[in-house]
Amino acid sequence: MKHQRAARPSLALPIAAFAAMTLALGAVPASASAAPPPPAPPSAPPSVDACRLPAAVGGLGSGFPVDDQALPAVxxxxxxxxxxxxxxxxxxxxxxxxxxxxxxxxxxxxxxxxxxxxxxxxxxxxxxxxxxxxxxxxxxxxxxxxxxxxxxxxxxxxxxxxxxxxxxxxxxxxxxxxxxxxxxxxxxxxxxxxxxxxxxxxxxxxxxxxxxxxxxxxxxxxxxxxLGLPDLYLFEAPPEDPGNYHAAVGGWDLMGLISGAGPEYFAWHRWQLGWIDDDQVVCAGPRRTTSARLAPVARSGDASPGKDAMVVYPLSATRAVVVENRQPVGYDEGIGARGALVYTVDASVRSGEGPVRVVDSTPGSADGLDDAPFAAGSSWTEPTTGAVLTFRAGPAGTLKVTVKP
Ligand SMILES: [Zn+2]
Structure with a gap:
């Protein structure tokens, strides 16, 4: 029984591979052309909708859509x-x-x-x-x-x-x-x-x-x-880091710290507001390796950014990992470290309670989150899924990101 069933996965191969295989076997009955078309490969990339975390709190937050009391951002x-x-x-x-x-x-x-x-x-x-x-x-x-x-x-x-x-x-x-x-x-x-x-x-x-x-x-x-965005500084400092109201995102977004070195809005915010398009968002799935070439976030609103704005890797119905490319251009011109900025977004967390949290590539360093970006050539393992994210330099300030579940 098991042996007979083992023949079925060939139906999942792409059409070209199926035809090549039948030619090689050389004994295909004429009726084979009437066989149902092979189903889509199981590794098809997920729709960007799978990454559009639905809002799970009322008021200002990081889910979709923004609060209905917000004014249109376009x-x-x-x-x-x-x-x-x-x-x-x-x-x-x-x-x-x-x-x-x-x-x-x-x-x-x-x-x-x-x-x-x-x-x-x-x-x-x-x-x-x-x-x-x-x-x-x-x-x-x-x-x-x-x-x-x-x-x-x-x-x-x-x-x-x-x-x-x-x-x-x-x-x-x-x-x-x-x-x-x-x-x-x-x-x-x-x-x-x-x-x-x-x-x-x-x-x-x-x-x-x-x-x-x-x-x-x-x-x-x-x-x-x-326009509906939450505060990203913390209304209460974490007990393990007394007095640090900027423990969640440091100076990496205007909603976190107005005087921060990198006050460009996160790519996630721009997506929430309709300032980047769905086709600039690369949604990584749990069963296939996903790659993207990211333009600097400050360039994502250009008429032809040419490259993607962010990679999103969902962890649950309300949480996702986001990777964006931060380079010293635009309002980010004063940043002290460049590269892949990795953060988690949680659509169930309220304004001021840390809906976005930056992952520090150098935990414990004296510079706090100022040196949080992952440099080209480095990688990071997401602790709850074991997915490995790697970051490589591309031309013209772009960054190649690969997510391997
Ligand atoms: Zn505020």
Whole structure:
């Protein structure tokens, strides 16, 4: 019995191999041409859908699709930029252009990193808008509540409404004068509930004094939340690494550390946002060796990147290993180590709890995750599956990645 069944696997061979074999046997009955076509080889690469981890938490996260409260990341994002000052901290004369210019670099980041798929149009208020309350009535330094924050945004919109047209606005940006350092930081809400000029406004970011430390990239970080991305720094430092809020991704993504050396968005984020296409994603399966040639992540939005953006190797229904190529180009120009950046994505982990975690190629080194990328010529064994990932240099800064299950 077993011997007879053993003949069947030949049906799984590709057609050409089957024909060659029958010719070699030389005794094929004419009726053989009526045999059913051989089934697809069992080693067919999985569809990219197998790598598109479905969201397993509500709100901001790393699964697909992004939260339904997020604004579209493709198309035009129309922003109202309200410059506000206060009776107790009036803006200095002539300071409006500086405030506009600081945040403009963040909008430029979004346009560049999206490969032009997101077009940000910013309309600034005509000079400074005086808030109805002194700056001290908005307790940014004393535990700002959600109610305080939406009151601040609502006051800014009301103060500007006489001279500003909100009828076509997607997101409201409120930036406080540099003279009010007690407006300390820059939070975001995707749940505003204010109507102005007949438009229901739902998304807002307010920029405080920290923008002068971070630079305009704080706008790009906060806009990441507007578009549905999670925080990748840790809201609580790990017990084994006290005080290290950047233990998950270090400085390798803007959602992890605005001042990091490599603030390009992860390829995974770009895929979530629709900034790279499915055909730039190589989905590795559990039963066949998969290879890809990766362009630097900073080039993935180019009109013709020519090469793949990332390799994804699913570990479970919610987890996957991702490999991308980080080179000192674009916003990554200051990185200290280059090569294959490997990380895990978990679509069941919430914002601020480590939905993305970078694998350190040099665990225990003094540089933390700064030297995390795997250099060309090295390899890594995924500990839960035993899959071996190898990394080799290709031409023009590309990186050849092979996943061998
Ligand atoms: Zn954030």
């Amino acid at each position: 198309g035009t994002l129309k922003a109202a930029l309200l410059l506000v000052d206060f009776d107790d901290h009036p803006a200095s004369p002539g300071s409006a252009p500086e405030a506009v210019a600081n945040l403009a670099s963040g909008a430029e980041y979004l346009e560049r990193v999206s490969g032009g798929r997101l077009d940000v149009t910013t309309t600034a208020s005509d000079g400074w808008v005086r808030m109805p309350e002194p700056s001290t009535s908005y307790p940014f330094e004393r535990g700002l509540s959600y109610a305080d924050h939406v009151r601040y945004i609502g006051d800014a919109i009301a103060a500007a409404d006489d001279t500003f047209d909100f009828s076509d606005v997607d997101v409201v940006w409120v930036t406080a004068t540099k003279e009010a350092p007690n407006i300390t930081y820059s939070p975001t809400t995707n749940f505003l509930d204010v109507t102005a000029d007949g438009n229901h406004l739902t998304h807002a970011v307010t920029f405080g004094y920290d923008q002068w430390r971070w630079g305009g990239l704080v706008l790009a970080h906060e806009s990441g939340h507007t």
